[in-house]
Amino acid sequence: MAKTTHTTIAIPAGISVTYTHHTLTLTKNGKSVHKELSTPEVKVETHGQEVKLTPANERRLTFATLNAYESHVKNLVQGLEKGYTYKLAVVHSHFPMNIKVKGDIVEISNYLGEKNPRLSKIVGKETKVDIKGKDITVTGNNLEDVSQTAANMEKATRDVKKDQRVFQDGIYITSKGVPA
Numbered sequence: 001m002a003k004t005t006h007t008t009i010a011i012p013a014g015i016s017v018t019y020t021h022h023t024l025t026l027t028k029n030g031k032s033v034h035k036e037l038s039t040p041e042v043k044v045e046t047h048g049q050e051v052k053l054t055p056a057n058e059r060r061l062t063f064a065t066l067n068a069y070e071s072h073v074k075n076l077v078q079g080l081e082k083g084y085t086y087k088l089a090v091v092h093s094h095f096p097m098n099i100k101v102k103g104d105i106v107e108i109s110n111y112l113g114e115k116n117p118r119l120s121k122i123v124g125k126e127t128k129v130d131i132k133g134k135d136i137t138v139t140g141n142n143l144e145d146v147s148q149t150a151a152n153m154e155k156a157t158r159d160v161k162k163d164q165r166v167f168q169d170g171i172y173i174t175s176k177g178v179p180a
Contacts, residue, residue: 006054007066009073015080019046024073028080031126033142035072042066078178079141086150087175088136091168097157099136099171101129111157112169120156123148136171139179147176 011017015028022038024046037044041062043054051073055062078084090097095113099106101122106129109117122129124145130137136153140146150173157170 006052007070009051009053009070011049011051011077012081013049015049015077017046017049017051019044019051024051024076026076026080031080031141033076033079035076037069037072039065042069044069075143079143082178083139083141084143084146085177085179086138086146086173088138088150088153088171089174090134090136090171093169095169097169097171099131101131106153106156108153108156108171112159112167118156120152121149123152150176 011026015026018025018027019037022044023034023036024044025032025034041056041059042065043056045052045054053066053069055066090099095110097111098109100109101107104122106120106122107117108120111118124140124142126142127138127140127145127149129149130139138146138150138153140149153171154173159167159170
């Protein structure tokens, strides 16, 4: 079965691309995103406004890695052009939760009446968390940082010792994607 020898991804005008020390960096208007792409299976090269991915062999795992790298590069471009937004909802029935952003930590206090606050890490320097009442919005240019920050908040309010059909208190992801 003959497979393609390489994949070329065109980078839009206005975005500068560099690949040094196994890290692909894309920059536009002072904003930058980067992703470590290091495996001997796939060779990464930049030529002007293109990223070229070349497989070292024709194994299925190598092509799976190549396809993953292609998706990573496309996500980086989309993050620089449009950004990513995750929306979360605060749900409580008995004890109202208080949520505050303190530096790179989200502090969730009074969860199920607990005295000690639960903490959730904000991943990435450019990830922003905005809290308005019972709605939380996480925005940023890097998909992995934004999604991990939202997942950290959801996980911080997860309680495995209670029946989730009865105790539905927590923070839950309601929508994710690119802002309209």
